[in-house]
Amino acid sequence: MADRAQPALKPAGDRRRFLTLRSDADLYALPVEMVSEIISVPQVARVPMAPKSLLGIGNLRGTALPVASLRGLLARETDSPQPAGVAIVLKGGAPIALTVDKVEALVAVDADGIETRQAELAAAPGERLNGAFPYGAGESGTVAKILDITGLIGSAFAQRASNRRPVREGLDLEVAWDGEKGTAHRGRMVTFEVAGQEFALALEDAREIVPVPGRFTLMPRAEALVLGMMPYRDTLLPLFSLRGLLGLPEGERDEREKVIVTSVHGAMVGLMVDRMRSVLPIDPELMEPVPSVLAARTGGEARIRSIYRAEEGRRLVSVLAPEHLFGEDVMQRLAAGNASSPVAAEAAAGEKKPLHFLVFRLGENEFGLPVDAVDEVASVPTRFTRVPKTPAFLEGVVNLRGEVLPVVDQRRRFGMPPLESGAGRRLVVTRTARHRAGIIVDSVSHVLRTSQDMIEPAPDLAGEETRLVHGVVNLPEEGRMVLLLDPQELLTRTEQGLLDAFAARTGRVDL
Secondary structure (H helix, E strand, O other), X not given: OHHHHHHHHOOOOOEEEEEEEEEOOEEEEEEHHHEEEEEEOOOEXXXXXXXXXXXXXXXXXXXEEEEEEHHHHOOXXXXXXXXXXXXXXXXXXXXXXXXXXXXXXXXXXXXXXXXXXXXXXXXXXXXXXXXXXXXXXXXXXXXXXXXXXXXXXXXXXXXXXXXXXXXXXXXXXXXXXXXXXXXXXXXXXXXXXXOOEEEEEEOOOOOEXXXXXXXXXOOOOOOOOEEEEEEEOOEEEEEEEHHHXXXXXXXXXXXXXXXXXXXXXXXXXXXXXXXXXXXXXXXXXXXXXXXXXXXXOOOHHHHEEEEEEEOOOOEEEEEEOHHHOOOHHHHHHHHHHHOOOHHHHHHHHOOOOEEEEEEEEXXXXXXXXXXXXXXXXXEOOOOOEOOOOOOXXXXXXXXXXXXXXEEEEHHXXXXXXXXXXXXXXXXXXXXXXOOEEEEEEOEEEEEEEEEHHHEEOOOOOOOHHHOOEEEEEEEHHHOEEEEEEOHHHOOOHHHHHHHHHHHHHOOOOOO
16 A cells, blocks of 8 residues: 555655644644645534444535544544534545544645655554654654545445436325315325314325424515415415414414415415324225315315315314415415416426425434335324344334334434434335335424435445435525435345245235
């Protein structure tokens, strides 16, 4: 290694420039031509099951880049998951930020003063060096060790294969509503709570579900139902109270409130709801028309398309008809105001096919699964049937509407500590071509709508064990990053084999 680097480090009669830095008590150096810039340590989204040296993925002026710890690369233990200090952004085809304790100085060194032959012998455990040179004068002088940073990174992270699979829209399932009967032939719906009651929209009607903005612009002399205008994708969106539209009493503001973005006759609006509940599969046999005595009324009931009988009739969900939420005069004003908006222009052009992801949280991180790979979101069952000789990540099995479903604790799957309180946990029922399983997550927050060109590929530094992260949606204006998971990679091949064996024991071919 040292002999290969020697010609580049010691050209005759040359001076080399280095950036010196510290990690713990050691002094290191990097050739300046390898350094792009020095930044504050960015906030990172941690990658599940990544090596300790990979802190996560950070945001650099709207671009996602991996953030690695020099301490971790040198195999030195640290108690701080996000160390203080600074980060050095390295140049290269795949830039990476390297966190260090301190940057010392920029120095010029005579090529003749750089020792390369004995560098490997002087390397401490975990170090990889290309050379060393004296630093400082007199008794306070020390030695700066030139890091073989390329070798360190290469040995710590196995590069993934370049034949990355593109982010897929999902499994190509569409909701097909029968406008006359108010039923769906197949698909899913998203449910939410308003004034203690559960309502729903067909998934195709919910363009996106987003957090309530911290501030929105109040509209003078607006109808009481109009809360104001909120920023949304380079435009302003009218924000309505769904409580008011349904004739329900207003309540106290809550941090769990969400905004459902929907299109009504081409006009984009935001509907504020109390909280998101779940995603449910639609069984047409369980969809009932609104009783005629209610359908004839002019109040909130007229805005309901049908009633869904979930959980064998114990849970009644009112499915809303967005096109009936507003009066004709309001609709005309909405259409006029939205005709020239970027959102409406995008919808009219139809050039960018939208992608929808269900966003859930594990710890401080947000992850996304393609909505079309999610069958439903439900409460975590209180009881599981344990299965002998299965891995710890498999909580057990549950009977979900007559089907035996294996349940995976995603915190255990990612090697995370258990939650102190599991009040907000949710069961996300997901499926692949061969398996169907429930994963337990800390919470489900919203549905994210994006496009293919807004998704950045995940940095190729995580290795095969973390290839389940195959994309990043960077939202720098919100200070957020959503790591997109590949449903096909949620389980390793060994774990998929265990589920195959489990399917055989339970008499099912396809879970």
